[in-house]
Structures are given as C-alpha cells and as structure tokens.
Amino acid sequence: MPRPRRNRTNEPVERPADLDAAIPFPPMEAELVRDLPEGDEWQYEPKWDGFRGLLENASGALRLWSRNARPLLRYFPELEALGDLLPPRSCLDGEIVIVRDGILDFDSMQTRLHPAESRVRKLAAEIPATFVAFDVLVWDGEEHWPAPLAERRATLEELAAGFVLSPATRDRDDALEWLDSFEAIGLDGVIAKRRDAPYRAGERTAVVKVKPEKTADCVVAGVRWKADGERRIATLLLGLYDDDGHLDYVGSAAVAPTRHDEIAAAVLPLLRDAPERRFSEPNRWGGGELEEAAVRPELVVEVRYDKVQGRRFRHGTKLLRLRPDKEPEQCTWREVRPPLEPDDPTLAGLLGSVPAGD
Structure with missing residues (x-):
C-alpha cells in the first residue's frame, strides 16, 4: 500500500470529509x-x-x-x-x-x-x-x-x-x-x-x-553575521543591477563553515568605506533577525538558484565559487530574466487564450 501523502509539518493530508467518494484525493504528485x-x-x-x-x-x-x-x-x-x-x-x-x-x-x-x-x-x-x-x-x-x-x-x-x-x-x-x-x-x-x-x-x-539547473553571477552587496558574537559570516547578501544602474538586493547565499576563511578573506576587506545600504526580505527567506552590514560592491560570486519570484530568488541560493574574472557591472537582471526571443513560446500561445489581466 502507498504511504499517505504528508504536508510540510509531516502530518498526513486528510481527505475533505464531504468530498464525493468517486474523486481520488489527494492529487498525484511528481x-x-x-x-x-x-x-x-x-x-x-x-x-x-x-x-x-x-x-x-x-x-x-x-x-x-x-x-x-x-x-x-x-x-x-x-x-x-x-x-x-x-x-x-x-x-x-x-x-x-x-x-x-x-x-x-x-x-x-x-x-x-x-x-x-x-x-x-x-x-x-x-x-x-x-x-x-x-x-x-x-x-x-x-x-x-x-x-x-x-x-x-x-x-x-x-x-x-x-x-x-x-x-x-x-x-x-x-x-x-x-x-x-x-x-x-x-x-x-x-x-x-x-x-x-x-x-x-x-x-x-x-x-x-x-x-x-540555473546559475547566476551576482554582486556581493553585504553580509549577515552569525549570532555567535564572533563576527563570522553566516550569509552573503546578493545584488543584480537594473537597466538604470541601480543595484537591487535579490537574496542570500549561505557560507559553509568549510569555506568561511576563503570567503572572509575576499569579503571582509570590502566592509571598509562601504555605502549605506539596507536589505529587506520576507521572513520565509529567514535570517531577518541577524545583524547585517553592507560591503563595497566589488566582488562577484556564482550561485545556483531554482526560481526568481518578483524581485527575489524564491529560496536561498547555493554558493558555487568566487568570480574574480567578472566585473560587477556585468551582473544584471538579464542574466536571470533573459529577454524573449522571437521564436520562443509565449503563454498566450501555450494557453490558447489569456485572462484579461494579461
């Protein structure tokens, strides 16, 4: 017998009490x-x-x-x-x-x-x-x-x-x-x-x-410190430039303990003379309670991400490597939101029709 599907709190998904017995529930998953x-x-x-x-x-x-x-x-x-x-x-x-x-x-x-x-x-x-x-x-x-x-x-x-x-x-x-x-x-x-x-x-x-599998090169715009009082980096705060040259905060990448010294050596010198910058993100990204600081936007890192939602990476990204060979100004929204090509499929074409809000 298949195991019952469970929700995010690991509790079995209950069938609605008055759902007709002819309807299978819960939906199939992938x-x-x-x-x-x-x-x-x-x-x-x-x-x-x-x-x-x-x-x-x-x-x-x-x-x-x-x-x-x-x-x-x-x-x-x-x-x-x-x-x-x-x-x-x-x-x-x-x-x-x-x-x-x-x-x-x-x-x-x-x-x-x-x-x-x-x-x-x-x-x-x-x-x-x-x-x-x-x-x-x-x-x-x-x-x-x-x-x-x-x-x-x-x-x-x-x-x-x-x-x-x-x-x-x-x-x-x-x-x-x-x-x-x-x-x-x-x-x-x-x-x-x-x-x-x-x-x-x-x-x-x-x-x-x-x-x-998607990767992006992002500018390191700040750091978030661990809550251990030792000023160790917990996460890097990432940015991408818009068409007007403004650096948008787009999310964070955790720093693994095994890579802390390598990352700190590249990032900590950038705390000096850093611009005033504030970072905000919904609680679902976590980390909002940790102290953070801006850095000079001079370092590029490559990260793996799964989805862009609005103006943020939907989930935390995975830090892959430093990119000293790339200029920060090259890290733009076009990297994660490529423009449509003429022969690319469109939603209108896929759906046959689109809602009035389109």
Missing part, C-alpha cells in the same frame, strides 16, 4: 529527477507555477481544493463561472495561475490569500486568475481516473470545452526546447507523465518533473 525520461509511454507538459487545484461539483456546489485539502474558491471568486461548464458530479485536476504582462506572476497569487473578502474581490477584478486543466478524474458521474492517461487526455480534450487546457506533447525534443525557453515566461520546468498509468492519488510513481 518526483524530481535530473533528466527527462524518454520513450513512447511518456507525455510531456509544462510545469505551471501556481496553486494546484481540484475543481469539482460532486457535492452539488462548485469547490476548488488545494493539495492540502484547503478550499480555494473563496480566494479566486472569478473562477466560479467555470461551474457553468461542468456537468453534475464532475472533477478536473489543474493549476490556478495568474498571468501579467505575458509572464506567470506567483507574487500576485500570494496576495490573494487575504482575510478580507472585499480585498480578494478587488484583486480578482483587477488581476484575474486562470484555471489550467490537465486531467479529468470524473465527468458527469463517470469515473475516468482508473483509465490510463492516454485515454484521460483524449477525454479531456473531447469533453472539457470552454476550459483552458495545458498543452501536452509526446515529442521529447519539444519538451527539451521548453526547458530551455520557459524561464523567460515564468514557467517552472517540464512534467513527464506515463501515458499507460491510471491516476494514483497522492503517489509519485507515474509522474516526474525536471527543472532546469
């Missing part, structure tokens, strides 16, 4: 792998950067469930209109996304998780979300989830008229091109799904995901 699998049994889709959602009306009312069994429709009231497209006792699996200026905007997703209904509805009118469907589990009372994905995808394309469907391809070369070009429009990688597998709630056995 295992992170380094390389896209190949073979006729695989189908490839974009990895959307939004909130996973099961859209269903099996109880009689339209509901949108998160992977952790939280009701989401309250935060995305503009999606209530999708209820008119679903026959009774139906369920689709998909992703809620927000598109702004042709790019997926995860920051705007997070602003929706607001306690005030008036604020949520204002944002829904100004920056509407889109539900991107990629699987059909139940339709008009008929359970499709036991069928292999190849059949479910054909059913989805046949029945889910009016819904925005995630594109899918069986061509691995196309999927590899997606990996190279998706970053510019905010997509998060590529998903590969076994076409011969049924929908297995909460499991990762038939779905894998690949994220492109």
